Amino acid sequence: xxxxxxxxxxxxxxxxxxxxxxxxxxxxxxxxxxxxxxxxxxxxxxxxxxxxxxxxxxxxxxxxxxxxxxxxxxxxxxxxxxxxxxxxxxxxxxxxxxxxxxxxxxxxxxxxxxxxxxxxxxxxxxxxxxxxxxxxxxxxxxxxxxxxxxxxxxxxxxxxxxxxxxxxxxxxxxxxxxxxxxxxxxxxxxxxxxxxxxxxxxxxxxxxxxxxxxxxxxxxxxxxxxxxxxxxxxxxxxxxxxxxxxxxxxxxxxxxxxxxxxxxxxxxxxxxxxxxxxxxxxxxxxxxxxxxxxxxxxxxxxxxxxxxxxxxxxxxxxxxxxxxxxxxxxxxxxxx
Amino acid sequence: xxxxxxxxxxxxxxxxxxxxxxxxxxxxxxxxxxxxxxxxxxxxxxxxxxxxxxxxxxxxxxxxxxxxxxxxxxxxxxxxxxxxxxxxxxxxxxxxxxxxxxxxxxxxxxxxxxxxxxxxxxxxxxxxxxxxxxxxxxxxxxxxxxxxxxxxxxxxxxxxxxxxxxxxxxxxxxxxxxxxxxxxxxxxxxxxxxxxxxxxxxxxxxxxxxxxxxxxxxxxxxxxxxxxxxxxxxxxxxxxxxxxxxxxxxxxxxxxxxxxxxxxxxxxxxxxxxxxxxxxxxxxxxxxxxxxxxxxxxxxxxxxxxxxxxxxxxxxxxxxxxxx
Amino acid sequence: xxxxxxxxxxxxxxxxxxxxxxxxxxxxxxxxxxxxxxxxxxxxxxxxxxxxxxxxxxxxxxxxxxxxxxxxxxxxxxxxxxxxxxxxxxxxxxxxxxxxxxxxxxxxxxxxxxxxxxxxxxxxxxxxxxxxxxxxxxxxxxxxxxxxxxxxxxxxxxxxxxxxxxxxxxxxxxxxxxxxxxxxxxxxxxxxxxxxxxxxxxxxxxxxxxxxxxxxxxxxxxxxxxxxxxxxxxxxxxxxxxxxxxxxxxxxxxxxxxxxxxxxxxxxxxxxxxxxxxxxxxxxxxxxxxxxxxxxxxxxxxxxxxxxxxxxxx
Numbered sequence: 001x002x003x004x005x006x007x008x009x010x011x012x013x014x015x016x017x018x019x020x021x022x023x024x025x026x027x028x029x030x031x032x033x034x035x036x037x038x039x040x041x042x043x044x045x046x047x048x049x050x051x052x053x054x055x056x057x058x059x060x061x062x063x064x065x066x067x068x069x070x071x072x073x074x075x076x077x078x079x080x081x082x083x084x085x086x087x088x089x090x091x092x093x094x095x096x097x098x099x100x101x102x103x104x105x106x107x108x109x110x111x112x113x114x115x116x117x118x119x120x121x122x123x124x125x126x127x128x129x130x131x132x133x134x135x136x137x138x139x140x141x142x143x144x145x146x147x148x149x150x151x152x153x154x155x156x157x158x159x160x161x162x163x164x165x166x167x168x169x170x171x172x173x174x175x176x177x178x179x180x181x182x183x184x185x186x187x188x189x190x191x192x193x194x195x196x197x198x199x200x201x202x203x204x205x206x207x208x209x210x211x212x213x214x215x216x217x218x219x220x221x222x223x224x225x226x227x228x229x230x231x232x233x234x235x236x237x238x239x240x241x242x243x244x245x246x247x248x249x250x251x252x253x254x255x256x257x258x259x260x261x262x263x264x265x266x267x268x269x270x271x272x273x274x275x276x277x278x279x280x281x282x283x284x285x286x287x288x289x290x291x292x293x294x295x296x297x298x299x300x301x302x303x304x305x306x307x308x309x310x311x312x313x314x315x316x317x318x319x320x321x322x323x324x325x326x327x328x329x330x331x332x333x334x335x336x
Numbered sequence: 337x338x339x340x341x342x343x344x345x346x347x348x349x350x351x352x353x354x355x356x357x358x359x360x361x362x363x364x365x366x367x368x369x370x371x372x373x374x375x376x377x378x379x380x381x382x383x384x385x386x387x388x389x390x391x392x393x394x395x396x397x398x399x400x401x402x403x404x405x406x407x408x409x410x411x412x413x414x415x416x417x418x419x420x421x422x423x424x425x426x427x428x429x430x431x432x433x434x435x436x437x438x439x440x441x442x443x444x445x446x447x448x449x450x451x452x453x454x455x456x457x458x459x460x461x462x463x464x465x466x467x468x469x470x471x472x473x474x475x476x477x478x479x480x481x482x483x484x485x486x487x488x489x490x491x492x493x494x495x496x497x498x499x500x501x502x503x504x505x506x507x508x509x510x511x512x513x514x515x516x517x518x519x520x521x522x523x524x525x526x527x528x529x530x531x532x533x534x535x536x537x538x539x540x541x542x543x544x545x546x547x548x549x550x551x552x553x554x555x556x557x558x559x560x561x562x563x564x565x566x567x568x569x570x571x572x573x574x575x576x577x578x579x580x581x582x583x584x585x586x587x588x589x590x591x592x593x594x595x596x597x598x599x600x601x602x603x604x605x606x607x608x609x610x611x612x613x614x615x616x617x618x619x620x621x622x623x624x625x626x627x628x629x630x631x632x633x634x635x636x637x638x639x640x641x642x643x644x645x646x647x648x649x650x651x652x653x654x655x656x657x658x659x660x
Numbered sequence: 661x662x663x664x665x666x667x668x669x670x671x672x673x674x675x676x677x678x679x680x681x682x683x684x685x686x687x688x689x690x691x692x693x694x695x696x697x698x699x700x701x702x703x704x705x706x707x708x709x710x711x712x713x714x715x716x717x718x719x720x721x722x723x724x725x726x727x728x729x730x731x732x733x734x735x736x737x738x739x740x741x742x743x744x745x746x747x748x749x750x751x752x753x754x755x756x757x758x759x760x761x762x763x764x765x766x767x768x769x770x771x772x773x774x775x776x777x778x779x780x781x782x783x784x785x786x787x788x789x790x791x792x793x794x795x796x797x798x799x800x801x802x803x804x805x806x807x808x809x810x811x812x813x814x815x816x817x818x819x820x821x822x823x824x825x826x827x828x829x830x831x832x833x834x835x836x837x838x839x840x841x842x843x844x845x846x847x848x849x850x851x852x853x854x855x856x857x858x859x860x861x862x863x864x865x866x867x868x869x870x871x872x873x874x875x876x877x878x879x880x881x882x883x884x885x886x887x888x889x890x891x892x893x894x895x896x897x898x899x900x901x902x903x904x905x906x907x908x909x910x911x912x913x914x915x916x917x918x919x920x921x922x923x924x925x926x927x928x929x930x931x932x933x934x935x936x937x938x939x940x941x942x943x944x945x946x947x948x949x950x951x952x953x954x955x956x957x958x959x960x961x962x963x964x965x966x967x968x969x970x971x972x973x974x
Contacts (some may be wrong), residue, residue: 059877097875104871105874105875118889119880128856154973155968156970157973170879
């Protein structure tokens with residue numbers, strides 16, 4: 001099974017070295033992305049989903065800030081064991097990444113073309129001219145009108161949606177097998193958001209490129225993802241395929257997230273529920289289940305013992321909760 | 337609402353003032369600042385005690401023992417007229433500190449007034465700050481030299497010139513921090529309560545500008561020691577027979593081939609004085625600067641991005657423009 | 661772009677105006693009659709009157725300023741009574757040594773400051789960072805003229821690697837130019853570089869957290885490509901501002917250093933003018949430096965546009 005997966009993260013720990021001591025922003029995350037699959041990671045801001053994404057490409061400053069343990073296999077090679085030079089050959093080549101804010105993610109002083117071609121030319125032996133032609137092709141692929149003209153423009157001359165398309169074009173430059181999209185639509189207008197997600201889904205279908213999608217938006221997950229992992233306070237609290245997650249959520253946190261999505265067919269007499277409270281700070285995590293302080297069902301066991309991520313129900317989903325069986329039955333009753 | 341706002345605001349202003357004990361503790365914890373302060377005190381003590389420390393009058397000529405290298409008798413050697421370099425160096429340090437202190441005080445006072453009123457009265461701001469900018473644009477040594485040429489070289493003229501040259505740097509700092517204080521709610525509240533402008537300006541806005549003023553003042557102190565030395569060295573500062581550090585270096589230059597001690601020791605005295613003030617100022621800033629404080633707070637929280645906050649730590653003091 | 665340049669020019673007008681007024685007023689700091697002071701006690705009345713006439717002291721103050729600034733705009737900075745030549749000519753004759761010294765010093769400063777500041781920013785708390793901290797304290801605390809005295813003591817007097825003083829113009833050969841200019845330029849350059857290196861570091865740190873740095877990393881670019889092509893380029897604007905803004909100080913610093921190395925530049929001319937109380941030369945020189953300040957500021961503004969397309973294309 002393991003060999004079929006393009007990316008396989010095993011018990012990943014990402015530590016930050018702060019003055020308050022060493023804290024783990026990612027705490028034992030295991031996750032797999034198969035070839036051609038779109039996997040989502042959902043959670044509130046500060047839950048460690050972005051750090052997980054950046055840990056895969058080892059983008060955090062390992063000299064002073066961060067260190068990793070665990071294993072991140074990509075095509076059977078543990079990325080965490082690679083040298084910085086070997087890692088450079090993976091970044092932008094086998095695995096690409098796009099970020100939340102396309103304006104700040106693009107260098108304001110370089111033309112779009114330069115920013116695309118430098119990726120191509122750092123991994124492929126392309127002449128300058130061929131690289132520019134390739135850049136135009138990539139821009140056209142991402143649906144940018146008049147790409148011949150756009151390659152010579154600067155980021156500030158483009159709209160937000162266009163900039164994210166440019167980011168995607170850069171990411172596609174070396175035909176990566178995996179695209180990590182870290183909240184790719186958060187900074188964009190709603191209409192543009194849909195276009196960008198459609199583009200990502202299309203590229204996944206047509207190029208067979210796997211996607212790891214980081215988002216806080218379960219709606220986006222429902223639309224494009226095949227499988228999803230819910231993260232809370234540095235841990236995965238639930239993972240399932242999308243249909244199962246929406247049909248039979250196991251973890252109270254997932255249930256809370258689902259209840260906070262507005263939808264057209266919901267009962268409008270009931271108020272929309274938000275998950276109360278905040279994500280705990282990394283250096284003052286609760287002893288037992290990390291969600292216990294915010295959980296409406298928490299009891300003494302939850303507050304002292306941390307539950308493990310275990311298979312629940314019949315559809316192969318896993319959750320990190322002592323009471324998920326009881327809860328999901330209750331949930332099922334309520335839906336019926 | 338207004339009363340409690342005013343009260344709170346006052347406390348806020350007091351918190352930024354010097355007497356608060358936590359800054360003092362932080363200052364003591366700051367090693368370089370303490371070293372700088374102690375060094376400065378030592379230099380001041382040594383220069384005040386020079387009649388007792390040095391066995392020779394700084395001006396006493398002894399033609400027989402001229403250009404003698406350092407010895408037990410003459411610790412720093414003697415110059416071309418047989419004068420004791422140690423005694424002259426101590427004296428020069430004294431003059432430098434006198435000039436530095438006076439200039440720091442005068443330009444701080446002038447800068448405070450100009451900065452405060454510019455911050456408060458917009459129309460005045462246009463005139464005063466344009467003038468300050470104009471003066472600030474000149475290299476300090478050059479402007480001071482031109483003014484000295486007109487006024488004639490003596491110590492009090494030098495102090496006047498340097499004070500004029502360094503006032504804009506202080507005024508700019510005071511003005512910008514006064515503008516920040518002025519925008520705070522409790523000042524609005526004071527105004528609504530009908531407090532007089534003078535009262536608001538001096539009782540409520542002024543305390544908020546004191547910390548940066550003191551820090552800037554200490555840098556002006558250091559800077560004016562340098563400019564004084566440069567001017568005297570060029571013969572446009574303190575007139576020749578007087579043993580200022582610049583004059584000593586100028587004499588030393590003439591005999592640099594054979595009598596290194598005439599250059600080296602006054603040079604070190606100059607560096608020590610300036611270094612002491614800069615260390616002291618650095619320490620003061622770390623202790624009083626609100627940026628340095630937020631930095632501390634942030635790092636205590638255990639922020640992941642350690643480098644975000646450190647930029648303010650870079651000393652880009654505007655008084656450093658005169659690196660002659 | 662044209663509007664940008666015009667706006668920058670316009671912003672400099674009040675500063676220049678104030679600077680010129682300050683320069684003009686310097687002569688009124690003289691206690692008593694400037695002409696009499698210049699000529700000394702023994703001068704006869706007719707010479708004094710002649711000088712007064714030449715200096716335009718007999719006109720009302722405002723008219724004097726008007727005449728003076730009017731002439732200055734046309735490049736006429738007055739006539740030196742002692743040199744018996746126009747001040748502008750004297751400045752032109754002494755300009756080359758000072759300017760070449762200043763540029764050489766700036767070159768050395770940038771050569772030290774950029775790598776040091778960049779390394780200090782990239783590797784916080786590392787060797788370069790610690791060096792920079794000590795180095796910048798040295799830079800603020802040791803004035804350039806003192807540093808050059810020490811250099812003379814060690815490298816010229818003791819080790820005899822360089823001549824103690826003197827000057828050879830660049831057109832007589834790079835070798836001899838460097839031989840004479842290295843120590844003076846190094847002393848100014850070191851002092852200058854400590855300020856610049858701090859700015860480089862601060863400015864680099866600011867840019868290092870920008871999103872595009874992470875993008876560049878995720879693209880698999882080399883570290884040096886990221887640092888120099890992406891980060892340094894974006895950090896350049898504050899650096900340019902400081903480098904440009906310090907050029908006037910640099911020229912003034914060069915003037916002080918010149919007297920130590922006996923370089924026949926503006927500084928030496930100024931010191932002689934101060935000794936002789938040659939106010940026309942003093943005023944002209946100071947005004948000239950003010951003009952240099954403005955010109956360099958404008959040049960820096962134009963460089964912004966070269967560096968940053970957001971300014972260029974607005």
